Amino acid sequence: MAEHDPDQPSLDLPTGGRFADRQHRFPIRVYFEDTDLSGMVYHANYLRFMERARSDMLRLVGVDQRGAHDAGEGAYAITELTIRYKAPAKLDDALVVVSSVIRVRAASVDIQQRVMRGAEILTIAEVTAALVAASGRPRRQPKHWVEAFERLVRQEIEGK
Incomplete structure (x- = not known):
């Protein structure tokens, strides 16, 4: 049996997101269960996609929910x-949920999320x-947690 290469994702683990600069990018594939009778993604499922992306982003910045x-x-x-x-x-669309921390307060964090198909924005949300x-x-x-979020916000300001 071959040894696992740490640079390669394990096939036994779920696919997660990653950071590109300050933006968290989370891949999603649209399955039949995500669609309604018209064959389009049911509106509430975009919220599910965003929730998965937020949870993954928080995990990657060190927030142990x-x-x-x-x-x-x-x-x-x-x-x-x-x-x-x-x-x-x-x-069967391949989507990416792009999440960015836009504001941090003592008890809360504001996050902008966009569901993208390539360069096209399908849905955009702001979540507190x-x-x-x-x-x-x-x-x-x-x-x-606050310090991790502030680093993401500062990165945006420094990158402008």
Whole structure:
């Protein structure tokens, strides 16, 4: 049996996203279950695509959502969402969800997300995720989470 090359993704692990500069890029394939009777992606499924991409982005910057929840430190809740649908995705389309942190506050983070087919924007959204305690009340994000998000925001400013 051949030894696993660490530079090659394992075929046994799910495909994840990656960062290109400050933008997180998460690949999605449109399957039959994602479409409605017309053969286009059902509107609510774009939210699922974005949720997967956000979760992957958070994991890659060092935010351990499961660990925080299990330790009783809270969990993220979506407190605001604005979405605009521009063009439909269809069965078997290869899409990329592009996520960018645009603002960080003590208890929340604002993220812009675009669902792309090549260079075409299909859907664009702005999402606010707030860290909340088990009681449902907002709480401060851990310092290292805030610092990771701020690095992504600064990278955008320095890159302009």
